[in-house]
Amino acid sequence: MTIGELAKTSGVNAKLIRHYESIGLIPKAARTESGYRFYKESDAQFLRFIKRARSLGFSIKEIKTLIGLWRNKSRASKEVKALAKNHIKELEKKIKEMQEMVDNLQSLARSCHGDSRPECPIIKSLEE
Amino acid sequence: MTIGELAKTSGVNAKLIRHYESIGLIPKAARTESGYRFYKESDAQFLRFIKRARSLGFSIKEIKTLIGLWRNKSRASKEVKALAKNHIKELEKKIKEMQEMVDNLQSLARSCHGDSRPECPIIKSLEE
């Protein structure tokens, strides 16, 4: 499989596959005589694994750990669960921060007339 | 005021003040004969404005717009309100995405025994 075909079957675009290789997230691909990378089916599965983990918000660094856990068939499930729980905590922390921003802004926006007059509590709150 | 003093009174560190100058977010500072930047009180207020806006999650680009609105004493408050509303929408969109990640992970984590056995639905879900 060429890198373009792998991109199609894995859903990860070729540019990104090369990048993942360059940072050591995936192993260096085998090459044809002319230097083209070539892949096998299982490489697509690997990339899909990465893509799913990304869609759950795991960072590349966390995914490296996840890959290790994935490959280690005898590791305890509590190790994986701990990683997930920790990740959930981080996500929840960010969500909370953003929700606080929204709440603050909502209350400012509510108190702003939003008409053609220049008086604006939103701006005023930034001045203080 | 030197940049270090400004950093203290504004709460924005010196490195970042120079950066803000380099990207044109704040005007170029006046210089002493020896090349040191120097500032006045109102510069600290300006930086605090920026810092507050950042803490509400506005991007540097949005802040540039906000500064324009701030300076324009005759602009309509509805312009500011529109910017804020738009920003709220973006924040809420991100929050929703992250909340979906959390929900998915929570349900996976719940179904994972989290003991010493290797079977793990979290990993399994990434394999599919």
Add this chain to the structure above:
DNA sequence: TATTGACCTTCCAATAATGGGAAGGTGGAA
């Protein structure tokens, strides 16, 4: 006066993840 330490300067680089483009080589089909 010489030294010292705290502060200032600029420039370069790194972070995280992805995308875009340029310049050039390769493969296969018409």
Add this chain to the structure above:
DNA sequence: TTCCACCTTCCCATTATTGGAAGGTCAATA
């Protein structure tokens, strides 16, 4: 042979912030 689609590497941009290196300046102290 020519042509197009694909491949290669390398560099750059994004966003906001921080870090360091190498070197100049200021003020106080020995």
